[in-house]
Amino acid sequence: MQKLYESMGISKEVYEYSEKIIASLKSRFDEIDEIAEYNQAKVLIAMQKNKVDANCFSGSTGYGYDDTGRDTLERVYADAFGTEAALVRPQLDCGTHAPADTLAANLLPGDELLSPVGRPYDTLEEVIGIRPSACSLAEYGVSYDEVELLPGGEFDFEGIRRKIKPNTKLITIQRSKGYAMRPTLSCERIGELISFCKSIKPDVICMVDNCYGEFVQRYEPSSFGADMIVGSLIKNPGGGLAPIGGYIAGRRDLVERCGYRLSAPGLGQEVGASLDVKRSLYQGFFLAPTVTAGAVKGAIFAAKLYESLGFEVLPAGDEPRFDIIQAVRLGSGEALCAFCEGIQAGAPVDSYVKPTPAPMPGYDADVIMAAGAFVQGSSIELSADGPMREPYSVYFQGGLTFYNAKTGIMLSLQKILDKGLIKLS
Numbered sequence: 001m002q003k004l005y006e007s008m009g010i011s012k013e014v015y016e017y018s019e020k021i022i023a024s025l026k027s028r029f030d031e032i033d034e035i036a037e038y039n040q041a042k043v044l045i046a047m048q049k050n051k052v053d054a055n056c057f058s059g060s061t062g063y064g065y066d067d068t069g070r071d072t073l074e075r076v077y078a079d080a081f082g083t084e085a086a087l088v089r090p091q092l093d094c095g096t097h098a099p100a101d102t103l104a105a106n107l108l109p110g111d112e113l114l115s116p117v118g119r120p121y122d123t124l125e126e127v128i129g130i131r132p133s134a135c136s137l138a139e140y141g142v143s144y145d146e147v148e149l150l151p152g153g154e155f156d157f158e159g160i161r162r163k164i165k166p167n168t169k170l171i172t173i174q175r176s177k178g179y180a181m182r183p184t185l186s187c188e189r190i191g192e193l194i195s196f197c198k199s200i201k202p203d204v205i206c207m208v209d210n211c212y213g214e215f216v217q218r219y220e221p222s223s224f225g226a227d228m229i230v231g232s233l234i235k236n237p238g239g240g241l242a243p244i245g246g247y248i249a250g251r252r253d254l255v256e257r258c259g260y261r262l263s264a265p266g267l268g269q270e271v272g273a274s275l276d277v278k279r280s281l282y283q284g285f286f287l288a289p290t291v292t293a294g295a296v297k298g299a300i301f302a303a304k305l306y307e308s309l310g311f312e313v314l315p316a317g318d319e320p321r322f323d324i325i326q327a328v329r330l331g332s333g334e335a336l337c338a339f340c341e342g343i344q345a346g347a348p349v350d351s352y353v354k355p356t357p358a359p360m361p362g363y364d365a366d367v368i369m370a371a372g373a374f375v376q377g378s379s380i381e382l383s384a385d386g387p388m389r390e391p392y393s394v395y396f397q398g399g400l401t402f403y404n405a406k407t408g409i410m411l412s413l414q415k416i417l418d419k420g421l422i423k424l425s
C-alpha cells in the first residue's frame, strides 16, 4: 500500500503519520457506518414500497406528461425523508434554485421572511434581496429580517420572539454552517428552534436549507417539525451520480405550490420531462448514505490530522458531525494554496492541473478552488476552496469514497511539508 501511495507522491512519513491518526478513529468510523446502514435501509425500504422497477428509468421528453418514473422517484424521496410529498427535478438547477423556488412559491407581497440563525448562504442574499438583485423577493414586496446566533452559537430566543410578527410567513433555517464560522445545527437543535417559533406563531412555515446535511444523521429535519427541507442533488443525496437537480420535500400543499412556481400556475408537477437522468437520480439516491458516510469520515480524518499539527479546525476532531464540511484555519496564503494543490492532485479528474487564486463574483478577495469532479461543480466529490484573506481558512468536503478523501488529505499535507511550511513532529 505504502509503495502505491509513494508512486502518487506521498512520502512514507506522511503515510505512517496518517495511518496512526486513522487507527485512532476506529470507533468513530464504526458509528458512522451504523448511521449509513440505517439510512441505507431507509432508502431501500422506500424504493421497495414504491415498487421501483426498470420502467422507472426510461426517459421522457417534451412536456413529460405521465412520467411515472419521475413521480415514483418523488414518492421515494418523500418516504425516505418522512414527508407527505416531494419535488425532485432536473429542472431545479442547483442548491440555490431549490430554496429560491420554495421561497418564491410560498411568500406573497407583504409577507416577511425571517432567518433566526443569522445571514443565509451567500447566493441566497440575492434571492432574498439582501444584496439588491433583479427578480429578488424584495422586488416583489417580500420583506426580510434576521436574528444573529449568540456568540456561543446559541439561539437568541428573546430576539427571535421580538422579530416574529403577524406577517412573518416563513422561517428559513440553514442546517450547515456553509462558509461561515458557526456551528452546524443538528436535527435536534433545529427541532427545538422550530417548536419555539411555532409556539409563538403556530401557522408559520419552517423551511430548512438541508444542503450538505442529508444522511449525516439517522433522520432529516423533516422528522423534527420542518414543513419543508430543500437541497441539491450534486451534493449528498445525488450520491455523486446525479448529473443535475434539486429536491424540495415537505407538506403537500406547500410542495404543490413549489411545483406551480417551477413550471407555471395550472401546470405544476404534471409537467417536466426527465430526459435521460432518472437512472442516475435513483442509483445516486441509493448510494447516497454510503457516499455521505465516506465524506464524513474524510472530514473527521482531516480535522484530526490538522488538529494534531496545531491548526485550528472547525468542527474539532472529536465533535459530533451534522454536515460534511471541514474548515481548517491554515493561517497563510501559501499554506492555503498548498492544501488546495494537494486536493487537486488527489482527484480522479483534472489531477494534473494546478489551482490558482482568482477573483470570484460576490467575494471581496481572490478565491482558490480545488475540484476534479465527474460532475461539474459537484461538491460531494473531493473539493476544497477558500478566500485568500485572513485567516486563510480552507473549506474541505467530499470524496466519493473515503479512500479518495484520504488520498487528497494526505497529498494536501505533503504539499504543505514540501513547501517547508511545517514539520512533522
Ligand SMILES: *Cc1c(COP(=O)(O)O)cnc(C)c1O
Binding pocket: 094, 095, 096, 097, 121, 123, 174, 175, 176, 178, 209, 210, 211, 212, 232
Ligand atoms: C451549496 C449550498 C447552497 C447553494 O447551492 P449551489 O448548488 O451552490 O447553488 C445553498 N445553501 C447551502 C447551505 C449550501 O451549502
